[in-house]
Amino acid sequence: MDQIIIKNIFKIFGPDPQKAKCLIDQGLTKEEILEKTGMTVGVNNADFSIKRGEIFVVMGLSGSGKSTLVRMFNRLIEPSTGEIHINGQNITTMGNKDLVKFRLKHMSMVFQSFALMPHLTVLENAAFGLELAGEPKAERSERTAAALSQVGLEGWEDQYPKQLSGGMQQRVGLARALAADPDIMLMDEAFSALDPLIRTEMQDELLKLQENSDRTIFFISHDLDEALRIGDRIAIMEGGRVVQVGTPEEILQNPADDYVRAFFRGVDPTNVISAGEIVNTHYPTIIRTRKGDIRSALELLNARDFNHGYVLNAKHQFLGIVSIDSLQEAMEKGRAKDTLETCYLPGVKPANVSDNMQDILPQVASKAFPIPVLDNDNIFKGVVSKNRFLKTLHKSDINGHNGSGNGYEEPAQTIQTAL
Numbered sequence: 301m302d303q304i305i306i307k308n309i310f311k312i313f314g315p316d317p318q319k320a321k322c323l324i325d326q327g328l329t330k331e332e333i334l335e336k337t338g339m340t341v342g343v344n345n346a347d348f349s350i351k352r353g354e355i356f357v358v359m360g361l362s363g364s365g366k367s368t369l370v371r372m373f374n375r376l377i378e379p380s381t382g383e384i385h386i387n388g389q390n391i392t393t394m395g396n397k398d399l400v401k402f403r404l405k406h407m408s409m410v411f412q413s414f415a416l417m418p419h420l421t422v423l424e425n426a427a428f429g430l431e432l433a434g435e436p437k438a439e440r441s442e443r444t445a446a447a448l449s450q451v452g453l454e455g456w457e458d459q460y461p462k463q464l465s466g467g468m469q470q471r472v473g474l475a476r477a478l479a480a481d482p483d484i485m486l487m488d489e490a491f492s493a494l495d496p497l498i499r500t501e502m503q504d505e506l507l508k509l510q511e512n513s514d515r516t517i518f519f520i521s522h523d524l525d526e527a528l529r530i531g532d533r534i535a536i537m538e539g540g541r542v543v544q545v546g547t548p549e550e551i552l553q554n555p556a557d558d559y560v561r562a563f564f565r566g567v568d569p570t571n572v573i574s575a576g577e578i579v580n581t582h583y584p585t586i587i588r589t590r591k592g593d594i595r596s597a598l599e600l601l602n603a604r605d606f607n608h609g610y611v612l613n614a615k616h617q618f619l620g621i622v623s624i625d626s627l628q629e630a631m632e633k634g635r636a637k638d639t640l641e642t643c644y645l646p647g648v649k650p651a652n653v654s655d656n657m658q659d660i661l662p663q664v665a666s667k668a669f670p671i672p673v674l675d676n677d678n679i680f681k682g683v684v685s686k687n688r689f690l691k692t693l694h695k696s697d698i699n700g701h702n703g704s705g706n707g708y709e710e711p712a713q714t715i716q717t718a719l
């Protein structure tokens with residue numbers, strides 16, 4: 301469900317936004333408008349939505365409008381025109397009193413600079429937002445202590461900022477935002493000042509916090525690795541415009557223009573494409589175990605002319621892979637009526653839908669059959685093969701876009717046969 305809806309938002313810095321808007325409509329660039337009028341186009345017609353619970357990353361070169369955009373969400377910067385709806389409320393028309401209340405209840409912001417007060421302890425710094433919100437002392441201490449523990453700072457409550465490393469200070473900033481338990485967190489280059497190792501650690505922390513939460517995070521970053529690592533979706537900004545919004549995979553496989561392409565140049569796609577993204581749901585011979593015996597499985601595979609079958613239980617959970625050879629060997633030993641488990645091929649490690657291809661490629665490349673792909677409940681979602689992966693790299697031809705006659709070497713047919 302969309303939590304933040306941004307409708308035709310413009311921000312022009314200067315005395316006559318309407319005039320600048322007319323020039324935009326006439327096709328003038330940001331630079332031309334600046335030269336002609338002295339006004340700066342901060343954000344140019346941003347129009348997109350953010351779903352509840354997602355980490356939405358905004359990237360773009362310096363000056364492309366990221367900070368201006370995020371500051372319009374809580375109206376630290378007033379939009380020139382357009383609307384922003386958050387939780388179904390139009391915040392662009394909200395009166396000041398309501399806006400302050402809305403911010404305190406729903407939004408927290410984390411900046412690059414830690415903005416900690418040197419004379420306050422870690423606990424007092426982290427509790428600062430709650431104090432502003434007028435929370436009673438006992439409650440704010442409790443909530444702040446819980447937030448500090450969430451970011452790994454338990455035991456540091458009584459220290460002062462100068463006694464903490466940069467990474468720890470940023471954690472205090474994060475705890476301050478978390479303590480307010482906002483449904484939206486706005487993070488402007490929040491990790492940029494941290495050294496690479498700590499930065500990765502903080503990204504992990506954020507992903508972990510997000511696992512059990514439907515908080516929405518709007519995250520501005522300069523760093524592509526960071527965006528790919530944490531972003532459910534990414535928006536790319538250029539000269540005030542949002543030029544593309546999509547999942548990392550979508551953008552990588554189908555960049556909107558050369559600017560976006562240049563951003564992603566040098567990214568290893570195996571790092572970004574997940575097994576779930578390219579899983580082939582149409583290929584495998586699925587063998588149900590309900591009445592499955594070795595003879596009938598062999599007959600099925602022979603009839604379909606497949607060498608391998610994927611054995612599932614009634615809940616569609618994956619149990620093992622059998623091959624014509626493994627079944628035939630069992631038949632020769634006179635076990636035709638036995639159940640299939642003795643025929644499962646050894647050493648098969650199913651992929652999870654979220655595994656990235658880089659990690660599972662060695663296995664995918666080394667097996668004679670496509671690798672099963674499962675969700676977190678072991679439900680069988682389909683298979684990935686090396687061919688499938690290579691085709692995806694060469695052309696954006698993934699599930700949902702493939703249609704029929706897609707040219708996969710694997711036969712595109714579904715056989716769901718209960719034995």
Ligand SMILES: Nc1ncnc2c1ncn2[C@@H]1O[C@H](COP(=O)(O)OP(=O)(O)OP(=O)(O)O)[C@@H](O)[C@H]1O
Nearest residue numbers: 313340341342360361362363364365366367368369
């Ligand atoms: N208060 C202001 N007055 C005039 N122009 C401004 C103001 N704030 C921002 N701008 C201009 O708006 C444009 C967008 O700036 P913004 O800070 O949003 O970019 P950014 O993408 O966040 O950049 P960075 O990555 O360097 O923080 C820039 O051209 C900037 O010069």
